[in-house]
Each structure stands twice: as C-alpha cells, then as structure tokens.
Amino acid sequence: MKLHKESKGTISVAIIAIIIIGLISVHYLKIWSLLVLIPLLIILGLVFWFFRVPNRAIIDHKENVIAPVDGKVVMIKEVFEDEFLKEKCIQVSIFMSPLNVHICRYPVSGQVIYKKYHQGKYLVAWHEKSSTDNERTTVAVESLIHHKVVFRQIAGYVARRIVMNCNEGDDAKAGHEFGFIKFGSRMDVFLPLDTEIICKIGDKTKGGIDVIAKLV
The missing domain is CATH 1.10.287 (Helix Hairpins)
Incomplete structure (x- = not known):
C-alpha cells in the first residue's frame, strides 16, 4: 500500500x-x-x-465537474459566494470522515486564478457556518470553457492541518491532486447557477473519478 x-x-x-x-x-x-x-x-x-493513496485512472475532462474528495454529499444549495465570485452560485459540499481518503483534487480543468488561506475556528465540518468560520483555503479555477469555479478546503473539529500545493497561474487538471487535509473535514465546490448537478445529497463520492456536475 x-x-x-x-x-x-x-x-x-x-x-x-x-x-x-x-x-x-x-x-x-x-x-x-x-x-x-x-x-x-x-x-x-x-x-x-x-494516509493510503489509492490507484485511480484519471481521465481528461472539459465540461465535467469531478468529485474533489472521497466522502458523502451533505449539501446542495444556492448561496452567495462573497469571497471571490461575489454572486449567487450552487454550493456542493462533501464531508470526509477520518476513514476516507483525504487527498484533495481539482474538480475542473483550467487555470488557477486565485488562492488564499484563512485562519479560523474548528467547528464540526458538517456545520453550515464551517464554510466561512473555520480554518480554510479558497481556490478559484477558470475552466477550459471559461467558467469560474471556486472550491474550499475546510478544517473540521479533528482536522488541524490543511495542505494546499497550488499557485496562481498553475494548470489545473480535473481529478489530479492539489492538496491534503489531515483527518475529518469537508470540501465545498461553488458552481455557476446554470450548472447541471448530477449528484444528490447522500451520495458517496470517489475523488477523481465520480462526476458530480456538468458545466454548460
């Protein structure tokens, strides 16, 4: 292993x-x-x-939004993303238990146009306010079809270390690793309102493999 x-x-x-x-x-x-x-x-x-690293065959994607982590879809809702997009969008949140693989992957292919680390609290990762109050990172990618997609690593009550290995200007490849979170945590993806959402609340996701949405 x-x-x-x-x-x-x-x-x-x-x-x-x-x-x-x-x-x-x-x-x-x-x-x-x-x-x-x-x-x-x-x-x-x-x-x-x-800390296991599973072998996964990652393929190229253009319109597809790929599950960025292994876990369970716990939220799909319309929100106002006020850090980068400054507009309404669809938030898809995936919760990772300590037994899940915690590698964080790009959900879309394109170019990294924004990154920022935020200090914060350690609310339980499924708490709705953890997306804005907890220690977290925010990354934005302009996709290959020119949609801006934001995704956020969120530390949970147990997670105390977030690793983000990307920089502005980097090429993002859907399904490929950009970071890691140690122990239970959550990842949010913010998508345009007209995105076709394929996943549903309660779905179990496999990072880098499962398609959770499609950009249109």
Missing part, C-alpha cells in the same frame, strides 16, 4: 508514542499489557489506512 507524503511526521510520532507506551505497559502490567498494546496497534493501523 502506497502512503501519502504527508504521513511521514504523523506516522513517526505515532510509532514512537506506541513504542514508549508499550514498553511502559509491558514493564508494569506484564501479560495484562496486551489490553493496552492491542488497541494501540489497531489505532496505528487506522493511521496507516488514513
């Missing part, structure tokens, strides 16, 4: 902590130390699982 590069620090700390706790528990608890060691090894296994 291939692991994401963002796993190095977290896994190293987890292994060191488990070794120390394990040695202490073996010394003081003897055979009963298994009651401590087994749950710790399960937790370590879950950390490895969290």
Whole structure:
C-alpha cells in the first residue's frame, strides 16, 4: 500500500508514542499489557489506512465537474459566494470522515486564478457556518470553457492541518491532486447557477473519478 507524503511526521510520532507506551505497559502490567498494546496497534493501523493513496485512472475532462474528495454529499444549495465570485452560485459540499481518503483534487480543468488561506475556528465540518468560520483555503479555477469555479478546503473539529500545493497561474487538471487535509473535514465546490448537478445529497463520492456536475 502506497502512503501519502504527508504521513511521514504523523506516522513517526505515532510509532514512537506506541513504542514508549508499550514498553511502559509491558514493564508494569506484564501479560495484562496486551489490553493496552492491542488497541494501540489497531489505532496505528487506522493511521496507516488514513494516509493510503489509492490507484485511480484519471481521465481528461472539459465540461465535467469531478468529485474533489472521497466522502458523502451533505449539501446542495444556492448561496452567495462573497469571497471571490461575489454572486449567487450552487454550493456542493462533501464531508470526509477520518476513514476516507483525504487527498484533495481539482474538480475542473483550467487555470488557477486565485488562492488564499484563512485562519479560523474548528467547528464540526458538517456545520453550515464551517464554510466561512473555520480554518480554510479558497481556490478559484477558470475552466477550459471559461467558467469560474471556486472550491474550499475546510478544517473540521479533528482536522488541524490543511495542505494546499497550488499557485496562481498553475494548470489545473480535473481529478489530479492539489492538496491534503489531515483527518475529518469537508470540501465545498461553488458552481455557476446554470450548472447541471448530477449528484444528490447522500451520495458517496470517489475523488477523481465520480462526476458530480456538468458545466454548460
């Protein structure tokens, strides 16, 4: 299983902590130390699982909007996006649990025309105000058919590190990685009002593969 590069620090700390706790528990608890060691090894296994990088065949897209993350569609609604678009649009929000792959991918192909990091709170990721109040990043891409699409990485109650590896002027390719969020979190995509929405609330998405909308 291939692991994401963002796993190095977290896994190293987890292994060191488990070794120390394990040695202490073996010394003081003897055979009963298994009651401590087994749950710790399960937790370590879950950390490895969290940072997995699945093999996915990413194809080229022009009009399609691709699911930017693995997760569950929790919101589809008309909103006013006041940071970059300054107009009404359709917001599609996908929630990621700690068991989901947390690689963040471009939802559309085109060129990055805006990026910004915002400090903020750590409300639970499914909270409606997390899109504007939580620690987050905002990226805008002008698509190949000249639509401006905004998407936002949002830290949740557990997530405390957002990674954004893109810059203004970069080429964006739908389905390809641009960032990562550690542990439970959410990603919002803001689309033009006339976009054909293909997904529905409750749908499970596979990042880089599933088509959630089509630009018209």
